[in-house]
Amino acid sequence: xxxxxxxxxxxxxxxxxxxxxxxxxxxxxxxxxxxxxxxxxxxxxxxxxxxxxxxxxxxxxxxxxxxxxxxxxxxxxxxxxxxxxxxxxxxxxxxxxxxxxxxxxxxxxxxxxxxxxxxxxxxxxxxxxxxxxxxxxxxxxxxxxxxxxxxxxx
Amino acid sequence: xxxxxxxxxxxxxxxxxxxxxxxxxxxxxxxxxxxxxxxxxxxxxxxxxxxxxxxxxxxxxxxxxxxxxxxxxxxx
Numbered sequence: 001x002x003x004x005x006x007x008x009x010x011x012x013x014x015x016x017x018x019x020x021x022x023x024x025x026x027x028x029x030x031x032x033x034x035x036x037x038x039x040x041x042x043x044x045x046x047x048x049x050x051x052x053x054x055x056x057x058x059x060x061x062x063x064x065x066x067x068x069x070x071x072x073x074x075x076x077x078x079x080x081x082x083x084x085x086x087x088x089x090x091x092x093x094x095x096x097x098x099x100x101x102x103x104x105x106x107x108x109x110x111x112x113x114x115x116x117x118x119x120x121x122x123x124x125x126x127x128x129x130x131x132x133x134x135x136x137x138x139x140x141x142x143x144x145x146x147x148x149x150x151x152x153x154x
Numbered sequence: 155x156x157x158x159x160x161x162x163x164x165x166x167x168x169x170x171x172x173x174x175x176x177x178x179x180x181x182x183x184x185x186x187x188x189x190x191x192x193x194x195x196x197x198x199x200x201x202x203x204x205x206x207x208x209x210x211x212x213x214x215x216x217x218x219x220x221x222x223x224x225x226x227x228x229x230x
Contacts, residue, residue, distance in 0.1 A: 104218045115172050116217040123210035130203045 055106070059117030062101075062124040067094035073133065169213050175223020185224055 021033055042064055049057050067090035074081040074089060101120060108116050170189055174181025189209060196208045220226050 108217065108221050111176070112172075112217060112221045116214055116221075119169075119210045119214040119217065123207060123214055126204075126207035126210060130201075130207060 056110075056114040057117045058114060059101070059105075059121045062121040063094040063098045065124065065128065066097050067091060069128070070094070166209075169209065173213055173216055173223060175225055178223055178225060181223045181225040188224070 018033075018037070022030060025033060042060060045064075046057065046060050049055050049060070070090040070093040071083075071086040073079070074086045075083060105113065105116050105120070166189075170186045171182050173189065174183070174185035189212070192208060192212060193205045196205050216224055
């Protein structure tokens with residue numbers, strides 16, 4: 001068996017295991033597994049700009065948070081969307097904001113780029129704590145979805 | 155007073171230095187005055203909640219317009 005096929009098979013196996021987690025894992029470990037996937041995704045996004053492109057960016061979390069707030073706002077009243085369709089919307093919203101912000105910011109170099117992205121991320125953080133729609137410091141939470149249907153439309 | 159009380163002042167001092175341009179003494183002086191006055195104005199006319207938001211927004215916008223600080227004299 002060629003090694004590429006073995007790799008692909010392992011990848012599909014891991015995906016299947018991850019997809020099946022909500023139906024058999026205890027809630028506590030499910031939360032930890034969610035955190036693993038969440039932070040791994042954030043780390044991969046940093047790898048693209050920091051690892052491949054060599055830009056030191058502290059602004060990833062801002063787009064992370066914008067996507068999360070897009071999902072949260074769409075799932076709460078008055079929209080009440082199911083979870084699955086909010087994911088692409090969150091991706092698109094975060095991507096658009098990142099494109100608008102990145103267009104001028106990526107012209108900066110070295111330490112100034114790092115500081116500018118950091119300032120942007122902190123500004124977004126402060127905006128999230130003072131803005132009305134985010135729920136302020138206590139933050140907003142979405143209505144709970146059942147563990148088995150969390151990645152399927154209800 | 156606690157062990158972490160210095161962090162916020164150090165952080166603010168760092169922002170002032172970046173805003174004035176790294177290595178520029180006159181820039182740091184002007185940026186410190188500017189940021190301090192802006193903070194006070196925002197606290198009086200809007201709300202104390204918005205001061206940090208305004209500080210970071212100013213820092214970000216100044217870096218975009220003039221990457222080497224407000225006088226354009228900072229080190230590359």
